Amino acid sequence: MQEDSYRHKGMRKILVDNLRNKGISDEKVLMAINNVPRHVFLDSSFLDFAYQDKAFPIGSGQTISQPFTVAFQTSLLELEKGHKVLEIGTGSGYQACVLAEMGAKVFTIERQRNLYTKTKSFLTEFPYRIRTFLADGNKGLPTYAPFDRILITAAAPEIPQALIDQLKTGGMMVLPLCENEEYQTMVRITKKEDGNLKRETFGDFRFVPMLKEIGND
Ligand code: SAH
Secondary structure, three states, X not given: OXXXXXXXXXXXXXXXXXXXXXXOOXXXXXXXXXXXXXXXXXXXXXHHHHOOOOOEEEEOOEEEOOHHHHHHHHHHOOOOOOOEEEEEOOOOOHHHHHHHHOOOXXXXXXXXXXXXXXXXXXXXXXXXXXEEEEOOHHHOOOOXXXXXXXXXXXXXXXXXXXXXXXXXXXXXXXXXXXXXXXXXXXXXXXXXXXXXXXXXXXXXEOOOEOOOOOEOO
């Protein structure tokens, strides 16, 4: 793994200040972003991009989400230490590390085979216990359910019923829901004690699409 020097730490601090200025106020989230070295998820030649608040290509046609989006989605989760969290869309593994850094027990699903293989092995270099799965996130992980929190990091055309079923009572799911082809609305679903769902919306974002079935594309 690439080293994490004072220069990197300094760049990260500037990124965190930048996120705070953009309205991220959850200090636990900001601290996790401060602690997880984002540059190690990118090729070393892209160092100058690692701490800009931008999404970035990670191969296999996928992207590592923009730090603001990671911070925003993570804040909406209202995470507590020890929470069992299911992430759909492992990608680079960066978001999974942020969740794990905050003390969550992370289960993460990727459908793209090459990305899954690469990230699974890369994640073993971190001190976190993150369980990775090659599967279609639309189906969730029935064997490990229920989850306190579910986070979808790809644009979902609809809210997958299987994931609602795998959410604990009182649990929350955050997802970018497709409104049209251009953008998605950030949605938070809370499963209430009476079994009904509370739905809140939080503005527009852009994600790569959530696809069906495992693939090599
Ligand atoms: N969370 C990632 C960013 C993910 S980009 C990070 O921190 O880097 C979205 C990811 O979702 C892509 O890797 C894409 O392959 C994956 N994906 C798309 N549809 C999926 C599905 N049905 N199940 C699991 N993963 C999916």
